[in-house]
Amino acid sequence: MTASRRVYQSLRQRIVEMRMLPRERIVERDIAEEFGTSRTPVHEAVLRLADEGLIEVVPRSGTFVARIPLDGLEQAMLVRDALETAIIEKAATRATPGCVDRLRAILAQQEAAIESGDLHAFHRTDELFHSTLAELSGYPGVWPIIAQAKIQVDRYRQLTLPLAGRMQEVLKQHRDVLDAVASGDPARAAQAMHEHLDRVLPVLEITRKLRPEFFTAQLGPR
Template structure:
């Protein structure tokens, strides 16, 4: 049997607090980077963040290192730490993963969705409509995430959604730039409605097609967006011969 002294218990509590603080900082910074509250290229000063949050630098440093591993933060020797730019070359790959997983989800959902589940999706659609009316882009994005997460729940495979979330992190940053474009949110709303209508009658093929058409509209305005804000993106890799 292991006996812990008071000193050991205090040290363990301190360690737990540090881990908990690092996770809180990580989640907060990650959200700010993904929703573009912290823009690509912005310098991150760990000392300033620690002072802002009223904590030591250790959990801030741990959070920043974790974000760097995810490609959301870039540490440049002798220059500093910065919010990473959006990698153009990774967006198509991320969407390929998302398309495959969401097509599988929607096919299962078509077979399993109940009237109550369809009502739940329509309620989310109503939230999105209200967000459009208020020009609230972040509320629209949150309800968009809820729509797709609910589809995963209805499919019987809710664990697939966290995998999709991780895969599409950089795409979500890009989407924050496209939602304000004229008509973009209205288009998403119509696309979601087409998915729901197909699910409501149990037409799996039509539902999958509606989802594919919806996801195919995520990246088409990429070049225009990149030209508007080139400083937010990495340059594409040159194509090999």
């Protein structure tokens, strides 16, 4: 793995998991020292993250972790809902007992993350559950498209997980999705997935009021 890709992947994960917060200053020199590399691969990684809307480069001001664009969240969820409801119909027709057991094991990990209070582990098992459904559908190439489309949603969701009962609610929805897949009924599976995804954005207003400085109406200058 190149130094540029290593820096890119690490910074991207930190930003998505909100371990680097919106408006936090990015100092390329410090990052280069952390990774034991020159500033060139760091700069390349920063530019790539800027292209993805995760970093803002502001002339004569500096480089910052981007705020979350409110106007992009609904669009991202429209894309996600369309693709995930389509692939889960396929997954429901292909699911074997072994596939179902594999998904149940992932949800057991997610429950363990709730019990330990590990928000990042919860999010990672969430990603694993959905990506595994895409794999089982026979269309694994769809997941990278979904993952890229929902990158800003992932950041927003990190803020919702600490809300009282939120992780338990998501786990219950995942179990409903899994039960629908296990039933072998494509329509039921698609409906369960739609209902699950439809509950992502309603808590946005609560989250935005708690941390208004993390959001912006659109991508652009700070």
